[in-house]
Amino acid sequence: xxxxLARRLRAMRDDGGAVLIIALVVVTTVALVTTAVLGRGQGxxxxxxxxxDVANTSYAADAAAEVAINDxxxxxxxxxxxxxxxxxxxxxxxxxxxxxxxxxxxNVLTLNNLLPKVAGDTQSAMSAAVKCTPEDASGxxxxxxxxxxxxxxxxxxLTLGTGGETGFxxxxxxxxxxxxxxxxxxxxxxxxxxxxxxxxxxxxxxxxTGCSPVAAMSAPVVNCNAGGAADPNYRSDLDLAGLGVxxxxxxxxxxxxxxxxxxxxxxxxxxKLNALTDTNQTCFLHFEPGAYYFDFHNNSADVLYDTDxxxxxxxxxxxxxxxxxxxxxxxxGATVPGRxxxxxxxxxxxxxxxxxxxxxxxxxxxxxxxxxxxxxxSYHPDRPPIAIYGQKTGAATQTVITGANxxxxxxxxTVTPAGAAGTFTQATVANLQQADGNQxxxxxxxxxxxxxxxxxxxxxxxxxxxxFSPSTALPPGAVLTGAKLKVTHRSTGNANSVTLTPAVGTAxxxxxxxxxxxxxxxxxxxxxxxxxxxxxxxxxxxxxTGASVKFDASLARNQTSQLDAVRLxxxxxxxxxxxxTSTAIxxxxxxxxxxxxxxxxxxxxxxxxxxxxxxxxLASISLELNNINESxxxxxxxxxxxxxFETGSFAYxxxxxxxxxxxxxxxxxxxxxxxxxxxxxxxxSGCAPSGQPELRARVKLFDNGGTPGPPNRQISxxxxxxxx
Numbered sequence: 001x002x003x004x005l006a007r008r009l010r011a012m013r014d015d016g017g018a019v020l021i022i023a024l025v026v027v028t029t030v031a032l033v034t035t036a037v038l039g040r041g042q043g044x045x046x047x048x049x050x051x052x053d054v055a056n057t058s059y060a061a062d063a064a065a066e067v068a069i070n071d072x073x074x075x076x077x078x079x080x081x082x083x084x085x086x087x088x089x090x091x092x093x094x095x096x097x098x099x100x101x102x103x104x105x106x107n108v109l110t111l112n113n114l115l116p117k118v119a120g121d122t123q124s125a126m127s128a129a130v131k132c133t134p135e136d137a138s139g140x141x142x143x144x145x146x147x148x149x150x151x152x153x154x155x156x157x158l159t160l161g162t163g164g165e166t167g168f169x170x171x172x173x174x175x176x177x178x179x180x181x182x183x184x185x186x187x188x189x190x191x192x193x194x195x196x197x198x199x200x201x202x203x204x205x206x207x208x209t210g211c212s213p214v215a216a217m218s219a220p221v222v223n224c225n226a227g228g229a230a231d232p233n234y235r236s237d238l239d240l241a242g243l244g245v246x247x248x249x250x251x252x253x254x255x256x257x258x259x260x261x262x263x264x265x266x267x268x269x270x271x272k273l274n275a276l277t278d279t280n281q282t283c284f285l286h287f288e289p290g291a292y293y294f295d296f297h298n299n300s301a302d303v304l305y306d307t308d309x310x311x312x313x314x315x316x317x318x319x320x321x322x323x324x325x326x327x328x329x330x331x332x333g334a335t336v337p338g339r340x341x342x343x344x345x346x347x348x349x350x351x352x353x354x355x356x357x358x359x360x361x362x363x364x365x366x367x368x369x370x371x372x373x374x375x376x377x378s379y380h381p382d383r384p385p386i387a388i389y390g391q392k393t394g395a396a397t398q399t400v401i402t403g404a405n406x407x408x409x410x411x412x413x414t415v416t417p418a419g420a421a422g423t424f425t426q427a428t429v430a431n432l433q434q435a436d437g438n439q440x441x442x443x444x445x446x447x448x449x450x451x452x453x454x455x456x457x458x459x460x461x462x463x464x465x466x467x468f469s470p471s472t473a474l475p476p477g478a479v480l481t482g483a484k485l486k487v488t489h490r491s492t493g494n495a496n497s498v499t500l501t502p503a504v505g506t507a508x509x510x511x512x513x514x515x516x517x518x519x520x521x522x523x524x525x526x527x528x529x530x531x532x533x534x535x536x537x538x539x540x541x542x543x544x545t546g547a548s549v550k551f552d553a554s555l556a557r558n559q560t561s562q563l564d565a566v567r568l569x570x571x572x573x574x575x576x577x578x579x580x581t582s583t584a585i586x587x588x589x590x591x592x593x594x595x596x597x598x599x600x601x602x603x604x605x606x607x608x609x610x611x612x613x614x615x616x617x618l619a620s621i622s623l624e625l626n627n628i629n630e631s632x633x634x635x636x637x638x639x640x641x642x643x644x645f646e647t648g649s650f651a652y653x654x655x656x657x658x659x660x661x662x663x664x665x666x667x668x669x670x671x672x673x674x675x676x677x678x679x680x681x682x683x684x685s686g687c688a689p690s691g692q693p694e695l696r697a698r699v700k701l702f703d704n705g706g707t708p709g710p711p712n713r714q715i716s717x718x719x720x721x722x723x724x
């Protein structure tokens with residue numbers, strides 16, 4: 001083997017090169033792993049720092065919210081104006097964290113240097129600001145009554161008239177005076193300011209055909225060229241219950257005892273109401289809960305003018321001075337407002353609904369002597385509590401019972417004999433119902449033929465017939481406008497007569513009949529005879545279920561009396577719900593066109609409170625506000641038109657017409673607040689709410705029994721959300 005080959009083989013058997021290669025591989029691998037490990041370590045350090053920043057932010061936001069919640073629980077006074085102790089209950093003029101003597105409320109809690117910088121720490125100091133926003137209709141501004149869009153109108157004021165009259169006209173004395181409304185205002189025609197004043201709404205002012213002047217309108221939204229708003233077409237309590245006109249009521253004759261109670265029902269005689277409410281006599285009038293239908297028949301221009309009850313003077317119900325009128329369940333309160341249970345404050349409120357039909361109207365006018373009116377409606381979860389309702393539909397329909405429907409006797413007649421002088425024969429129901437007798441043969445009629453015996457003087461016999469009943473009885477409140485008694489008879493003696501007596505009530509009325517030598521019919525127009533008013537009044541007061549008719553004949557010897565038939569014709573109006581009318585009344589028009597308002601409040605020292613919705617879609621309302629201390633119409637007004645005048649002595653700073661805020665019905669024991677936590681990194685003092693909040697929370701404060709503060713105050717966190 002050559003030396004070259006030997007050296008080559010020895011080199012191939014030596015593994016030192018392999019070791020070197022392996023060493024290089026190991027070194028390279030270790031370097032790569034070390035580099036990777038070092039890179040991951042640096043990333044972990046950065047992640048750890050970032051996570052620590054997030055955690056600190058979260059801890060700071062949580063801590064700030066917890067401090068604010070604890071302050072709300074135990075009381076926190078930072079404004080130097082609060083009493084001590086003091087706890088937040090959403091009372092007007094206070095903030096979540098107090099108020100000061102200047103009246104400024106404190107709704108931001110500033111937490112300076114909440115997370116201080118510690119020596120050697122890499123993180124900056126952090127301060128916080130917690131903004132607290134109370135929720136409407138909670139706490140002292142809340143109600144135990146659930147109120148939502150289902151049981152309140154959409155606007156505080158809605159006028160529906162689109163004709164020539166102004167939809168909403170207001171006037172105030174004094175250039176700086178304001179008429180304030182809580183809720184929206186919408187006129188389907190125009191809004192006009194006369195003379196002075198500003199119209200203020202907390203929500204919006206809208207008119208379809210303009211505002212004059214626009215500068216007098218003050219609201220977050222003012223639109224004087226808006227479209228129209230629809231009539232909500234509320235139904236009355238009578239309609240919803242499937243009822244017609246309720247039971248006729250007659251009010252007490254006077255208030256000599258100092259107080260009277262009136263029952264729900266139908267009132268058609270305004271003169272009797274005015275005898276109670278429009279006298280110079282102190283009187284407390286309580287209208288019990290229920291539906292009241294006012295459709296007065298005292299106006300001679302009205303088709304339902306009832307002469308037996310009317311004293312003239314129109315259909316205006318006047319409530320004068322020295323009167324206190326409270327309608328609804330009495331609350332035990334001593335002054336108005338607050339004498340009846342209010343549907344805004346109590347879900348169990350059982351109140352009244354005053355329903356006006358025809359041209360019936362109501363006026364409150366103290367005439368310089370104090371008067372107070374408070375009308376409370378009933379609470380409903382699904383519809384507004386309507387206190388005053390204007391009937392929209394219905395009209396009086398005349399009924400005439402005549403011809404084949406005329407009323408006749410239906411029971412066997414009673415004959416009064418005269419002994420030896422003889423008596424009526426053939427007095428049967430069939431013979432006396434139809435005029436089909438024969439005077440020669442005496443067929444189909446009752447006859448009394450006196451012979452030549454007996455005393456020479458005239459004798460009297462009678463036939464008493466009963467029945468004369470309509471197919472449906474006329475109820476009390478029916479207006480009888482005509483009645484005719486048709487008597488088919490003959491007498492060769494003295495003149496016959498008839499006496500009509502209604503079955504209900506006492507009103508016997510006698511009518512003389514002319515002498516007839518041949519069988520024929522006399523039509524007695526009762527409305528033209530003495531006693532007509534008495535007959536009308538009996539029918540009005542007691543209704544009409546039928547009557548009895550007594551036929552009297554007076555005969556001398558050898559004379560004859562025949563009675564063929566007695567029939568009664570009636571013309572009447574039944575009580576009915578009538579839509580408010582536009583009939584001209586003494587130069588004024590009521591309802592569909594401008595004129596006398598259906599509801600009017602005026603006069604010095606008048607207090608007038610409607611605790612519920614007023615719905616008069618066909619009628620106008622007139623308010624002359626003078627010496628009234630608080631809101632007049634609560635729960636909104638819907639009318640054809642509204643006219644308001646504030647006198648110089650009217651100084652109430654709140655809303656005269658208002659719509660309550662929506663409320664979940666928690667009551668004054670529960671206050672709801674929303675907390676927003678803002679953080680200020682690197683700031684040691686003066687942090688202010690700015691940018692996006694780091695945390696949002698909704699908190700419920702419940703004061704058991706209505707007493708705030710520990711141990712009665714309970715805190716519930718309803719939600720808690722971080723921004724990240």
